[in-house]
Amino acid sequence: MLRAFSTAATGMAAQQTMVDVIANNLANVNTTGFKRNHVDFKDLFYTHLSAAGREEAAGYVAPSGLEIGNGVRVDSTPKVHLQGGFLNTGRELDVAIQGTGFLQVTMPTGELRYTRDGSLYQDANGQLVTAAGYPMDPAISIPTDAVKIDIGSDGTVSIIGADGTNSVVGNMQLARFPNPSGLTSMGDNLLMETEASGTAEVGTPGDNGYGTLQPGFLEKSNVQMVTELVNLITAQRAYEMNSKAIRVGDDMLRTANEIVR
C-alpha cells in the first residue's frame, strides 16, 4: 500500500493533538496562574533509498540523496512560563508572583506541589490554604483575632491584632526550578517536581533570582486569545491538507485497480 496513507495519518493525528492543546489553552483563558502549553512537532525518521554523495559513475558524485520521510510526531507540549497579566482584586489574601517562582502547597500525602495561583484563604483554624484547602508550605497560621492581614512583597505575613498591635506571623517562600518546563501538570493549578525539572530551590521572594509578591493581585492566564485562534486555523488547514493527501492516494489506487476489471 502507499506509504502516503500512513504518513498523512501521522499528520492528521499531530494536528489533532495541536487542536486538543489549543482547546485546553482556550478553556483556561481565565484560569488564575495558568501557563499555556506549546506544541512542538518533529519530523519522523526517513527511509534512505540512496545516500547523498554516492558515486554514480567514476568521478560523478550524486549531489543529493533520496530519502522519503514517514511523517510527523508531537515531540513535546512544554508549558510556556511567561508572566501573565495582573488582575487587581484588592483581596488581602490574594498574591501574584511577579517574576520567577512558585508557591509551595502541601498535599494530604505530605508531598509538595507548586503553583502560581495565589488566591489564598484561611481555614477554620486560621491556617493559610489554597482554594482547594491544601495548606501552604511553610505553614502560616493567622491568629483568629487578627483584624487585618498584610502580605509584604518579600513574603512577610503580618497582622494587626484585636488590641491594635502589629506582629509578624510567618514568611511565605518561593520555589524555583532550573527547568520549569519540566514540571508535570497535575490539574487544579498544581505542578509536580520531576527529574527533568530539577530540584526545587527555596528562597525569600525578592532575593536574587526570585520574583516578588504583589498582594491584592492575581496573576492572569498567559493565554493569548488571538494567538491561539490563529494556531487553531493553522492546525485545521493542515489537517484538511493531510486528509486531501489520503484522498489523492486513494484515487491513484483506484486508477490502478481499474486496469484489471
Place this chain on the structure above:
Amino acid sequence: MPSITPLLRTNTELLQHELDTITHNLANANTAGFKSRGNNFVAALQSYEFDADLGDSTAAETLMLTQQTDFSQGKLVHTGRTLDLAVSGPGFFTIETPQGPLYTRNGLFHMDANGQLVNSSGHTVSGLAGPITLPPTVDLEHIEITPNGTIKSGPQALGRIQMSTFPDNENLLAAAGTSEFSAPAGLIPLPAGDNVTVHQGYQEASNVNTVKELVDMMSVARLYEANMNFIKAKKEASSALMQVAMS
C-alpha cells in the same frame, strides 16, 4: 505483441514515492524548523515524456527520482519564550548526540535539571566553548540572547551558541528525523559568519509551501492516471490483437 514497458512500471513506482514525499511535507506543515523535500520528479517526468514524444528513447535509461532538501528560510513566528530561538541565514544549531553532532533549525531549547542548555530530546546544544551551563540563580525570564548567539544574564555573558554552516554543501546533509540533519563523514561545518543571526523569542516556521505541494499532488495524481491509462490501452490493444489472431 506490445509489451508493457518497464518504464511505465518505474514511472508509477516513482510517482508513488513522489506522493509519499509530498505527504511527508504536508504532514510537517506545522513543524518548527522543518525543511521541505524537493519534488523534481514530476518536472523530470514531464520533460522526459516530452522528449519521448519527440522520439528520444535514450532518456528512458536515465530517468530517476532525484530529490533535494529546500533549505530556504522559513517565516519567523513570535512565541515570546526566552529559550525559543530562530535562525535567519544559512546556519544550524549544533546538537551533541551519542551518534555524533546533528544540525537543526528547530531552536526550541530548555534548561535541563543541571542548568545545561538542551533541546527537547535532552541532547546538549553546543556552545563555542563546550556545553552552555547557566548558573542556578539565573532568571530564565530575563536571559538575553544576542543575534550572534551570545547568552547574557544582565551584562554578564554566560556562553555563546555554536552556529554551523555548510556553504555550498547543504544538499549533502541527510535528514535524521526529529527536525535534525546529519553530515556525511568528512563534511566539516564552518563557523557561521555575520549573515547568520539568532532571534530570541521566535521560532522558524516550516518552509513547506502548502499551495505548491497541493498542486504537485494533483500533478502526481494526474500523471499516475495517465500512466495507468497507457497501460490499460496497451492491454486492450494486445487483447484485440489476440482476438484477430485467434479468430
